[in-house]
Amino acid sequence: MAEAGAPRAVIWTLSACNFVIGMGAFVVIGFLRPVADAFAVSSGTAGWLMTVYALSYAVLSPVLVSLTGAVGRRRVLAAGLAIFALGMALCALAPSLPVLMGARALAAAGAGMFTPVSAAVAAALSPPETRGRALAAVVFGLTLAQVAGVPAGGWIAYTFGWRAAFWVVLAVALAGIWLVWTRVPRGLRFRPVALSDLGIVLRDGLVMGAILFTTSFLGAIFVLYTFVGPLLSETMGWGRDGVTLALVVFGVGAVIGNLGGGWMADRLGAVPTMVTLCIAQIVLMPAFSGLPYPPALVLLLCFVWSLVGWSFMAGQQVRLLSLAPEEASVVLALNAAAIYVGSAIGSAVGGAVLSSAGTGALGVAGGIAAFLALGHILWSHRAARLRSLGAG
Structure with a gap:
């Protein structure tokens, strides 16, 4: 296990690598x-690049996490990043x-190994009272x-090519x-997981219903977010700099909201947190259908929506x-997969x-x-309460 001072360093190392992901x-x-212009297709067709990534992650992540459950966590994390890097190289060369x-899809497989394992490591190294943080x-x-990352990538793409x-x-x-190989301690192992553990979770309707809230919540966001660039270009007349600024503002809101x-x-x-956030999304997203607004108001809307x-x-x-x-690694893998199912559907x-x-x-x-x-979320919470009452 990690030594006394290691958890904080490990957590922030994993955070840095999740930035890459x-x-x-x-x-x-x-x-x-x-x-879309490079391959002479519509923006909607190009949007399938997000859908394919998302579906690949959703299918492969739980399986790969289960298959590698007995392997040291450092090796799994490094292997996931290596597969992800290979996928990025092939993206850059794609004809x-x-x-x-x-x-x-290949990059998604590597990401699907890394992110849920990083979350499981963070949860296991943290006491319950600080686990959320x-x-x-x-x-x-x-x-x-x-x-x-996203705004910088967009700026690079518009300036030097995608x-x-x-x-x-x-x-x-x-x-x-x-960074993973030098900062994450050797020998980090938790309770091994296998495909049988995946089956246990998949057959639990309550847990799967709770996991799929991630899909429904993020799916709603990605209906709009995937096409925010074309939306701002068409309604506000914004090009590279305007879209990049909006994405930066969105990102600032995301960071503050995450913390x-x-x-x-x-x-x-x-x-209570998730119910409140759903209501906020219901109120905020339709406002984007009223564009154009003054630029400052659009940026404020992007910030609050992301927050x-x-x-x-x-x-x-x-x-x-x-x-x-007891099924933390598998549940977190399925939750990470649900993120990408949501982005795919959205x-x-x-x-x-x-x-x-x-x-x-x-x-x-x-x-x-x-x-x-x-x-x-209201249905899922009610179902969980009924189960706990029945168990009591």
Whole structure:
């Protein structure tokens, strides 16, 4: 196990590497239009780069985490980053859109090994009273990618070409492998997991219903977020600099929301936090259907929307660990997969809305999806209470 001073260093190392994962996963949002132009397809078709990544992560992550359950955590983390880096290299070299999608799927497999294991390590190294903040710290890297990684990738893509953005992610991923290998202690092992553990969780309707709240909540957000670049270009007339600034503001909100969500989860409770955030999404997202607004108001809207959108993850993870503490690694892997199922569904729905009703309908569609997410968390909480009463 880690020595006394190691947990903080380990947690922030994992957070830094999750920054790399987040940048590689979501960087295409910042340059969907250049990719679409390069391969002579629509923005909606290019949006499938997010959908393919998401579906690949969702399918492969729980299986790969289960298959590697008996392997030392440092090796799994390093291997996941190495596979992710290989995927980024193939993305940069892809001669066609199908090849690019295949490379994205490979990168998703590596990310699917890394992120849930990093969360399980953070949870295991932290006492219960600070677990929400520890998980928020690990996820901080993913949200920081919204501040720096995604906007920087978009700026690089518009300035030097979209392939250059993937090369940058590759370089940072290689540095991440070194960081994991030198900073994460050898011999970190927790209760081994196997495919049988995956089966146990998959057959538990209550736990799976709770996990899938991640899908419904983030799916609502990605209806709009995937196409925020084309939306701002069409309604506000913003190009590279305007879209990049909006993504930076969105990212700042994501970072503050992530840290605030950990605080809320530890003090207010997971379910009240998530209900509040759903209501906020229902109110905020339809406002995007009213664009254009004054630029300062648009940036404020992006900030608040992101703030409440990214505040939910720590509370969701704490709730899942309370429902299935013995299956922590598998539950967190499935939750990470649910993130990408949500982004896949949201991206696909957003693409359909964009094609059929135009950019003006994206905000309203996202608000409707957030209303469904609210119903989901209320149902899931009621089911959990009924089970606990029955067990008592």
